[in-house]
Amino acid sequence: MSAPAVQTANSAESAFRGSFNARTMSMRINGALFTLPAIVLVALVMVLPLFQAAYYSFTNWNGAHANWTGWTNYLNMLYDPELRRSLINSLCFFASVPFGLVPPFIVAYLLHKNIPGNKLFRALIFAPTALSWVVIGMVGRQFFALKGPLSAVVSLFGIPAPNWLADSNFALIAVIFTYNAAIFGINTVIFLTGLATVDRSTIEAAWLDGANELQVIRYVILPAMRRFVEFVLIVTVINSANGIFAMIYTMTGGGPGSATLTLEFAVWRRAFATGCFGAGAAIGITLMIVTLVAVALIRLLLKNRGEA
Amino acid sequence: MHIWVKSAVLAATMLVAPSLPAFADDIQLTMWGQGDCPPDTCMGAALVDAFNKANPGIKVNLIQQPTDGYFTNLLAQSVIGRGPDIASMWAGGYMDQFKTYMVDLHKYIGDDILDTVNGIDFFSDGYNHKNAVYAAPNTAQWYIGYYNKKVFKDAGIDKVPTTWDELAADSKLLKDKGYIPIVQGAVDGGAAFAPWEDWSYIATALPPGDWGKMLSGQMPYNNPTLVTALTKWNQLFKDGYFNADAYNSPTALQDFIGGKAGMYLGGGSWQAGNLVKAMGDDVGIIVPPYSDTPTKAAVSFAGGGYAVMNYSKNVDAAGKFAAWVLSDEGQKVIAQYDAPTRPGFPNNNPLLNDMATLSGTAGTVNYPMFDNFTQAPVTDALQRNVPQALVGQMSPADVLASMDAAYASLPDDQKKPISFAK
Numbered sequence: 001m002s003a004p005a006v007q008t009a010n011s012a013e014s015a016f017r018g019s020f021n022a023r024t025m026s027m028r029i030n031g032a033l034f035t036l037p038a039i040v041l042v043a044l045v046m047v048l049p050l051f052q053a054a055y056y057s058f059t060n061w062n063g064a065h066a067n068w069t070g071w072t073n074y075l076n077m078l079y080d081p082e083l084r085r086s087l088i089n090s091l092c093f094f095a096s097v098p099f100g101l102v103p104p105f106i107v108a109y110l111l112h113k114n115i116p117g118n119k120l121f122r123a124l125i126f127a128p129t130a131l132s133w134v135v136i137g138m139v140g141r142q143f144f145a146l147k148g149p150l151s152a153v154v155s156l157f158g159i160p161a162p163n164w165l166a167d168s169n170f171a172l173i174a175v176i177f178t179y180n181a182a183i184f185g186i187n188t189v190i191f192l193t194g195l196a197t198v199d200r201s202t203i204e205a206a207w208l209d210g211a212n213e214l215q216v217i218r219y220v221i222l223p224a225m226r227r228f229v230e231f232v233l234i235v236t237v238i239n240s241a242n243g244i245f246a247m248i249y250t251m252t253g254g255g256p257g258s259a260t261l262t263l264e265f266a267v268w269r270r271a272f273a274t275g276c277f278g279a280g281a282a283i284g285i286t287l288m289i290v291t292l293v294a295v296a297l298i299r300l301l302l303k304n305r306g307e308a
Numbered sequence: 309m310h311i312w313v314k315s316a317v318l319a320a321t322m323l324v325a326p327s328l329p330a331f332a333d334d335i336q337l338t339m340w341g342q343g344d345c346p347p348d349t350c351m352g353a354a355l356v357d358a359f360n361k362a363n364p365g366i367k368v369n370l371i372q373q374p375t376d377g378y379f380t381n382l383l384a385q386s387v388i389g390r391g392p393d394i395a396s397m398w399a400g401g402y403m404d405q406f407k408t409y410m411v412d413l414h415k416y417i418g419d420d421i422l423d424t425v426n427g428i429d430f431f432s433d434g435y436n437h438k439n440a441v442y443a444a445p446n447t448a449q450w451y452i453g454y455y456n457k458k459v460f461k462d463a464g465i466d467k468v469p470t471t472w473d474e475l476a477a478d479s480k481l482l483k484d485k486g487y488i489p490i491v492q493g494a495v496d497g498g499a500a501f502a503p504w505e506d507w508s509y510i511a512t513a514l515p516p517g518d519w520g521k522m523l524s525g526q527m528p529y530n531n532p533t534l535v536t537a538l539t540k541w542n543q544l545f546k547d548g549y550f551n552a553d554a555y556n557s558p559t560a561l562q563d564f565i566g567g568k569a570g571m572y573l574g575g576g577s578w579q580a581g582n583l584v585k586a587m588g589d590d591v592g593i594i595v596p597p598y599s600d601t602p603t604k605a606a607v608s609f610a611g612g613g614y615a616v617m618n619y620s621k622n623v624d625a626a627g628k629f630a631a632w633v634l635s636d637e638g639q640k641v642i643a644q645y646d647a648p649t650r651p652g653f654p655n656n657n658p659l660l661n662d663m664a665t666l667s668g669t670a671g672t673v674n675y676p677m678f679d680n681f682t683q684a685p686v687t688d689a690l691q692r693n694v695p696q697a698l699v700g701q702m703s704p705a706d707v708l709a710s711m712d713a714a715y716a717s718l719p720d721d722q723k724k725p726i727s728f729a730k
Contacts, residue, residue: 256699257693
């Protein structure tokens with residue numbers, strides 16, 4: 001190739017590159033402009049309040065006036081037995097998460113096998129998902145009432161039923177049970193969706209290789225559904241930490257005493273029932289950190305398992 | 309015009325539109341009431357209707373809020389300036405936290421009226437209505453118990469008990485006859501029963517002066533007198549004289565009205581209208597006999613009031629409503645439902661008249677409602693823990709210690725001496 005020809009080719013290439021770069025830049029700017037409203041919105045309704053809450057957690061804000069108090073609100077939390085109890089209760093909710101995962105998975109697996117009445121069961125299981133947490137709390141309250149169905153069943157065996165929600169030995173268990181029952185439907189549906197994505201030929205190959213049902217679930221289905229399991233796990237944990245205030249409020253009001261008080265509920269109680277908004281903000285920030293740590297641990301655990 | 313210019317104009321219009329004033333003829337006001345308000349017994353709704361008719365050009369819209377958490381919700385909305393124009397208010401400690409959000413009503417109500425209003429001092433700065441007045445009281449109220457005369461007669465009880473011992477003896481008679489002697493429960497829709505009424509009468513074991521000392525931190529709540537009183541209260545539960553689900557029964561009031569129970573001791577004058585309507589002459593008032601000697605106590609206080617919030621965009625119109633409540637017209641409407649706060653407007657509810665007679669009887673020691681003076685954290689401890697003392701989930705000493713701890717946690721500026729002097 002002669003020198004002028006090479007020069008022509010180079011200049012065409014650089015012209016093309018220039019045009020490509022200009023288009024790429026233009027697309028990037030357009031992209032940024034299109035996402036700008038969403039970014040501004042998220043910043044206004046989430047990021048800004050978060051920073052505000054973080055600031056107020058270092059003050060004695062009472063709704064009207066705020067003075068800087070440093071770490072006082074956080075240090076007070078360490079010595080507050082009620083908050084220690086609420087932290088333990090929140091951790092109990094976290095610990096109960098397997099109960100919100102395993103039964104839905106089993107039911108989803110059974111439904112996926114096309115048992116008779118499959119579609120009806122799907123509808124019945126999913127229907128309660130449309131209920132608000134307030135309604136779920138009211139149903140739970142009736143279910144666990146001294147004159148409610150659970151007590152009636154217990155009495156059939158000649159055992160005097162306790163007043164479940166008024167007894168600090170049972171109230172937390174009752175509330176946790178209600179929460180896991182409430183998320184049963186949505187988790188089942190997510191698992192059903194996940195099961196539909198598993199490659200059928202892989203399962204059949206495992207059958208041919210002589211794997212039994214449990215082995216197929218453990219070594220084929222669950223690894224293939226890892227993303228779904230992770231999603232359900234994280235959503236369930238986050239919900240248990242941040243999404244059930246209304247249910248607890250309706251069922252027990254956080255009582256008796258602090259028996260069903262969670263960190264989420266403590267934010268409300270501290271801020272609004274006692275007027276200590278700064279202390280409430282500190283509990284809120286702590287709750288956020290606890291939740292983020294829990295989610296990070298779950299992701300780490302599942303990542304290690306996936307790699308193993 | 310470029311499309312983005314059109315879009316920008318449209319977007320700006322959409323953003324600004326909500327903040328433009330409504331071009332309606334009426335001034336629209338929002339008023340928050342508390343709890344259920346059945347159409348035929350709702351005093352607040354009747355007041356609003358009568359005011360709207362008497363004041364064309366102003367329209368008050370009544371919105372009932374749940375009693376449970378009412379003040380926390382009001383505070384949350386007030387902090388961001390989004391609360392109602394007019395708010396149902398309770399006096400004392402409940403009101404103190406809203407002082408920065410309420411208007412002084414002197415601008416709308418003359419001293420000639422204010423001087424005649426019973427309980428106005430409790431809604432005023434420093435308990436003196438010559439200072440700022442924050443709410444127009446709508447009723448005089450009592451904490452009071454009720455008993456079913458028919459059930460008492462059936463159990464062979466011819467007079468109401470006046471001491472702990474008599475209460476236990478009568479409860480036994482009622483229980484033996486198959487009645488629930490004393491019914492209690494979450495009657496206002498909350499998750500547990502509110503202990504305000506019971507607690508006030510339990511605390512009458514101490515004289516009013518000692519109430520002031522406890523509220524001011526000069527005397528511990530955890531004292532032998534109150535420990536003994538709470539222990540006796542718990543003993544009634546242990547003996548089966550309360551319903552087993554007293555802590556959170558959702559049907560307590562229905563059980564009383566339905567004749568299943570002899571006494572409902574955690575009530576108040578605001579229930580008198582409904583009870584007379586449902587039970588007729590069978591219902592009577594009873595002072596909760598939480599006393600070693602025949603009780604002489606009566607717990608009464610200014611009832612609710614209507615406060616005008618200073619973040620309202622129509623403060624003057626809202627002030628007009630507050631003034632109207634205390635006018636002759638407003639008092640006549642109140643008298644149809646409850647006990648008005650100005651003299652000369654009698655009502656025809658025999659129970660309310662009995663309560664007024666009780667308070668006016670020589671020898672009666674009139675106490676205010678205790679929880680109207682407790683500081684927010686103490687109120688919180690009281691609300692959560694006193695019901696547990698009844699059902700034996702917490703020892704009386706622990707309950708009272710939790711109230712002392714709540715007081716100790718107060719910032720210094722809230723540890724002020726409290727007295728009930730007018």
